[in-house]
Amino acid sequence: MSEPISRMIDRGAKVRWHCDLGEGHYGDVDLKRIAMAKGGDYVLINKRPPCRIPGCPGIVTFADYSRVYWQKLETFSDRDPEWWAFNDQRRAELQALGWRVEMGKWVAPEKEAPA
Incomplete structure (x- = not known):
């Protein structure tokens, strides 16, 4: 389950982020940008960064939408x-x-x- 970013990129994963406050804050994750910033071995599982929308105190969770059934990237x-x-x-x-x-x-x- 702890798939690194590089493998997600290789398999063409579609990962989305979602703010925990449900304010309509969500979007697609740029896996290549994260790999450049954090390295290809970086893992998104159990990561909860702050929401990127200015002024929002929410935190973000990630989910993999690459398969028929989406899967939260949390353990x-x-x-x-x-x-x-x-x-x-x-x-x-x-x-x-x-x-x-x-x-x-x-x-x-x-x-x-x-x-």
């Missing part, structure tokens, strides 16, 4: 203590920024009207 699941610890920490970070959960989705803090 963590809700059976792992690390998953629970990460989610508790993430919830605390977003709540500190004023975000809240409504109907199972994160909602941005209300913006105050200009005076």
Whole structure:
């Protein structure tokens, strides 16, 4: 499962990124650009960089859409203590920024009207 970027490029993988806040922030991953920056042995599994959209406090997860069924590039699941610890920490970070959960989705803090 820990396929390096170079192998993904060789097989023509289609990888997409998605922001965890569900704000419509998603897109295709430029694997060649990552390989140039990080090296061909770099692995995307369990990587969670910040969202690239300015002002968004979200983090990005990756999925491989090369096959009939897309596959998340993660090994963590809700059976792992690390998953629970990460989610508790993430919830605390977003709540500190004023975000809240409504109907199972994160909602941005209300913006105050200009005076």
